[in-house]
Amino acid sequence: MKNMLSISRAIFSPLLNPIVWLIFGGVLLIFLGGYGSGWESSPYIPDGTAEICLKIGSALFGGGVFAVIMKGGQFTNFFVSVVSEVFYGPADVVSLKEAKSRWLTLTGSILKPVLPKECDAAALEIRKKFFDEELKYHFEDVVHQYEINVEDHTSLFTVDYNSTMKVILSPKYKEIIFKQEIESEHDGCELISLIINEQLVSIKGVLSVDPDNRKNKILSFDAKKYSKEGDGGECYLTLERHFRFKQNLLTDPNLIQSLSRYVKGMQVKIRMTSKNGKFVFSDTGFKTFKSPDPYVCPQGWTRCELAEKDQLLLPGQGYILTVIKV
Incomplete structure (x- = not known):
């Protein structure tokens, strides 16, 4: 049984x-x-x-x-x-290269209902804008400082531009070259000082004229050479640059900054050192959040908070300073 x-x-x-x-x-x-x-x-x-x-x-x-x-x-x-x-x-x-490829496929599929014929091209442009060179490093705690002097008897104005930032390097890349350019209408754009990790660095060999556009000066150096490890394990360096240059109010009154990297926390400070000039500030690019209105601090600087310490700005965002003679 x-x-x-x-x-x-x-x-x-x-x-x-x-x-x-x-x-x-x-x-x-x-x-x-x-x-x-x-x-x-x-x-x-x-x-x-x-x-x-x-x-x-x-x-x-x-x-x-x-x-x-x-x-x-x-x-x-x-x-x-x-x-x-x-x-x-x-x-x-997956590798970074394969992750980018998969992202491209996914983005193309998302865009297909809206751009059935151009979805792949649009996805590629987005990747170029946000996921190519932009991944090697990003900036944190950025401060751009401008002292502007408008000349009395000419249409020229002089700008002392100082920027400080923390540069966070990606661990995915063995070689990282820090590269930035600054535009000026005149060839007299001068890098006054370069300070990396609180140490003055010789300007010779790191600044050159852009052969394709002589208005541009290119600052370039090996970022890995100066990097150090932070408390959280990140690889970073601190950077301070001081430029001086002139522009013409009649032909080029605008100081334009378009971000080419991801930026976490950013403030712009402006002060007129002459009484015959003023400026108009406006942020540019798509808005990820509303920035607070500019204000004047007791030291006389107009402060414009583009992003608070934990807020992120994307490549393509930025600002314009328009200088006006009064």
């Missing part, structure tokens, strides 16, 4: 497993869908029933097989690990 019960359990217990019914039901529906041309001709069977059976059967069969695989303890652990890494640590699963 016990043997008969054992045999019965062996025969019927699998039938109590829902996974078996998933596989069995899937196979049955696939079979029915495959031979639908015969029975679907009946006037009582709606058109397309065979195709529906085939699709549902495939889904059930696939789900049953997947469930069987997932029952294995080793695979379950492996699967959980991979899913966790994909969602919470994608940089550990």
Whole structure:
């Protein structure tokens, strides 16, 4: 009697497993869908029933097989690990190059309903703008300071421009060259001082004229050479630059700053050192948040808070200072 019960359990217990019914039901529906041309001709069977059976059967069969695989303890652990890494640590699963490629595909698919023909080109432009050179380093705690003097008897004005920032380097790159350019209408744009990690650095060899546009001066140096490790393990350096240059009020009254990097926390300070000039400040680019209105501090600086300490500015955002003679 016990043997008969054992045999019965062996025969019927699998039938109590829902996974078996998933596989069995899937196979049955696939079979029915495959031979639908015969029975679907009946006037009582709606058109397309065979195709529906085939699709549902495939889904059930696939789900049953997947469930069987997932029952294995080793695979379950492996699967959980991979899913966790994909969602919470994608940089550990794929290379930066592959991650960019996958991002491009995903962005293209998101844009396709809006730009069916140009979705891939649009995705590529977005990647170029935000995920190419911009990933090597970003800036934090940025302060741009301007002292502006308008000359009395000419249309020229002199600008003393000082910028301080913390440069955070990406650990994904072995070589990082810090590179920035500053424009001036005149060739007299002069880098007065360069301070890295609170140490004065020789300007010779780090500043050059842009051969494609002599209005531009290019500041370039090996960032890894000066980097140090912070308390949080990040690789960084502090940077201070002091420039002096002249511009013409009639032909180029604007001081334009367009961010080429991600910036976390930024303030602009402006002071007129002559009484015959004033300025108009406006931020540019798309708005990720509303900046507070400019205000004058007791030291006489007009302070414009583009982003508070924990707020992020994106490449393409920036500001314009327009100088006016009064």
